[in-house]
Amino acid sequence: MTTIYDVSKLAGVSAKTVSRVLNEPDRVKTATREQVLAAMKTLDYSPNASARQLRLGGFSSIGLLLEDPASGYQSRFHQALLTACMEAGKYMTVELFEGVMPDWQARVDRFLTEGRVRDLILLPTLCDFTPLKDLLRERGARAVLIAPSVHDPHFPSVVMDDRAAARQIIEYLFSLGHTRIGHITGHPDHSATILRRSGVIEAYDARGLPRPKPELFASGDFMFKKGIEAAETLLSLPEPPTAIFAANDETAAAVAMVAHRRGLSIPGDLSVVGFDDAPIASAVWPQLTTIAQPYFEMARKVVHLVDTWDQQSTQSGFVSTYLTPHELVVRESSGPVLKG
Amino acid sequence: MTTIYDVSKLAGVSAKTVSRVLNEPDRVKTATREQVLAAMKTLDYSPNASARQLRLGGFSSIGLLLEDPASGYQSRFHQALLTACMEAGKYMTVELFEGVMPDWQARVDRFLTEGRVRDLILLPTLCDFTPLKDLLRERGARAVLIAPSVHDPHFPSVVMDDRAAARQIIEYLFSLGHTRIGHITGHPDHSATILRRSGVIEAYDARGLPRPKPELFASGDFMFKKGIEAAETLLSLPEPPTAIFAANDETAAAVAMVAHRRGLSIPGDLSVVGFDDAPIASAVWPQLTTIAQPYFEMARKVVHLVDTWDQQSTQSGFVSTYLTPHELVVRESSGPVLKG
DNA sequence: ATAACAAATGTCATCGATGTCATAATGCGG
DNA sequence: CCGCATTATGACATCGATGACATTTGTTAT
Structure with a gap:
C-alpha cells in the first residue's frame, strides 16, 4: 500500500500538501498540484479510508444481514433500506448470513470489526434468532429489528400488523x-x-x-x-x-x-x-x-432509529416498537364468487 | 463516542488491557476482565472500527453502485456479487446511484471517502457512463465493469456474448x-x-x-x-x-x-x-x-479481478475483458408453430 | 526598496486502536 | 522465605490521514 508519505516524497513536498491537493486543491499552487497528482498517479495511490475517518471522526455504515437476497420480501426491504440510507446520507454494507453456518458467530464478529459496522438491521427471521441477538448484545453492537415476532426489550423494532x-x-x-x-x-x-x-x-x-x-x-x-x-x-x-x-x-x-x-x-x-x-x-x-x-416508511423509521440510538438507549434501557400502517391493494386476481 | 481510554479509566486499568480483553481475553486475569467488561457495558462502548483497521492494515469493502435495485437484472447481480464476496471474505457496500442526480459527483466522492470504498463495481448502464469513469480515474479509484458496451482500456471487465x-x-x-x-x-x-x-x-x-x-x-x-x-x-x-x-x-x-x-x-x-x-x-x-x-461465475470473476488488481495494473496499463458462457434454458413458453 | 499582508507550504500533535517491549505481580520448588 | 519462571499489566510508538499553528514565499502599495 502506498501512503501519503510515499507520494509526498516522490513529489518533493510535505505530506500535508498532498493532503491539501486531495481536500482543498485551490489552496495549492497549480504547479505543485500537478506534481503531486503526477506522483499519485505514478504510485497508484489511493487514500487510506480508515486513517481518514479516524481523524475526521469515523462514519460507520449500517450493516444489513440478509438470509436470502433472492426472496421478494428481503430484496424489497433491501431496496427500501438503501433508499432510506441514501436519504439519510448513510451507507449500507450487506452480508449474507445463514444461521445454519457453523461459523456464524465468527462471521458476525468479523462483520462488526472488519466490516466497519456498528449498527445492524435484522429482518425476519434473523430478528427472532436469539443466539445472534445475544451475541450482538455481548459485542455492544446495536440493532434495529424489522418485524420481529415479539417485542425485544433490548432492541427497538419496526413492525406492521x-x-x-x-x-x-x-x-x-x-x-x-x-x-x-x-x-x-x-x-x-x-x-x-x-x-x-x-x-x-x-x-x-x-x-x-x-x-x-x-x-x-x-x-x-x-x-x-x-x-x-x-x-x-x-x-x-x-x-x-x-x-x-x-x-x-x-x-x-x-x-x-x-x-x-x-x-x-x-x-x-x-x-x-x-x-x-x-x-x-x-x-x-x-x-x-x-x-x-409500507416498506419505505418502515425503512425510514429504521434508519431514524439507528440515528437516534443514543437518545433512545439513554432512556434507561427502554426501547420501543413502532407500528406502521398497511394497505389492501385490490388488483385483478380477486372477484366475486360465481353463483351456480 | 466512548473510547478505549474512557473504559480503561473507569475500570482502573490501562488501555492496553482493555484491548486485550477484546482481542485475547485469556491473557487477562478473570477479575480484571470482569471489571473491564462491566465498564464497557456501563459506557455502552463499542470499538472504533477505523482505528482498529488503521492499526491492523485496513480492509476496504467493495462498493457497488446500483441504479435500480428493483430491476431483476441488477438484483440478480447484486445477489451473485454478495455471494462471491462472501466466498472471498469481502464485504460489499451498496450505494444507490442515478446519473441524473445533479450532485452525483459529490456523492461518488463521498462514497469513496466516507463509504470506505476503494474498489467499485459498475453494472450497466453505469459501466458506460463515461463522466463517472473519468471521475473515478481522477480519484485513483479502481473499478471492474460488468457487461460494458465496449472494452475500456482503463478498467477490466466481465462480459457475456x-x-x-x-x-x-x-x-x-x-x-x-x-x-x-x-x-x-x-x-x-x-x-x-x-x-x-x-x-x-x-x-x-x-x-x-x-x-x-x-x-x-x-x-x-x-x-x-x-x-x-x-x-x-x-x-x-x-x-x-x-x-x-x-x-x-x-x-x-x-x-x-x-x-x-x-x-x-x-x-x-x-x-x-x-x-x-x-x-x-x-x-x-x-x-x-x-x-x-452466468451471474455467479461472472460475479466470482469480478471479485477475483478486484482482488488481483495490483498484478493487473502493474502489467503496464493493460486490462482485459473476460467472456463468460451463457446457456439457453428451454421452459414452457416456447413451442412449435401450429400448422393451419 | 521595503513594509505589510496574503498565499503557499511545513511542523507537530492528534484521532483510537494494537504491537513491541519493559515492568510488576504471581506461582512454585526447595 | 528466597529465587526464578510465568503470568498479568503498563508505557510508548505506530498505523495514515488531517487540524492547528508556524514559517516561508510572493505580492502589493508606498
Missing part, C-alpha cells in the same frame, strides 16, 4: 361472497406465519362463522416452489376452495400458475390473494390483489 | 418453425439492447432469410410496464408474430400477460422467449424459455 392485515384480507373475501377460503401458510420459523394465520381465524370468529376445516390450511414456506405443492393440495380437495389467501406474493404467483395449468380462470373460478406487494405481484397475470407493506 | 445469445434464441425459434418473430428491444441506453438486436438480425442473415420488417421491432426499456405497450403493439399488427423474443424476462412476462388478456395461449398461439433467467422467468405461467446469464 400482520394479523390485522390478514384479517382484512379474509373479510374482503367474505365481502365477495367467498366462504371456502384456503390459506397457504408461510415458513414455519417466521412469526408472520403464525400472525397471518391467526388473522384468518380471527376473521371467521369475528363474523361468527365456524372456523375453516384443517384441510383448508396448506403449509408453505414463502417460496414459489413450495407454493406449487400447496396449491396442488388445496385444489385437489374434494371441495376445493373458491379463494386462496397465500401468505406472500411468491406463493400466490405459484397458486396462479397451478390454477392456470388446471384450466381454472382467475378470478372467475378462483380468487387469489397475496401478501407483501412484491414486484411479482404486478408482473404476473392476473395482477395480484395483495397487502402492501 | 449478448449478440451470440440473441442469435441462438432466434435460431432456436427458427427450428420450431417460426418465421415471423417479434423482438422487443431493451433500454436504448443499454449496450445490450443493440447487441441483442443485432444478434437477431445476424440469425436471419446467417440463414439467408430476408431481415424482419421494421414493424416487428418494438421498443422497450427492460421494464414490465413498457413491455405491456410493446406487446400490445406487436400483437395488434395485421400479421402478428408467432413468437416474440423480449429483450429481458420482465418484458417477456409482460408479453405473456398481454397475450393472456387477449385470450392467446402460450406457447400454442404465441411463443415467448426472454433473456436473463431472472427469478420472474420461473415464477410466471407458463415458465419462460430464456437465456441464463
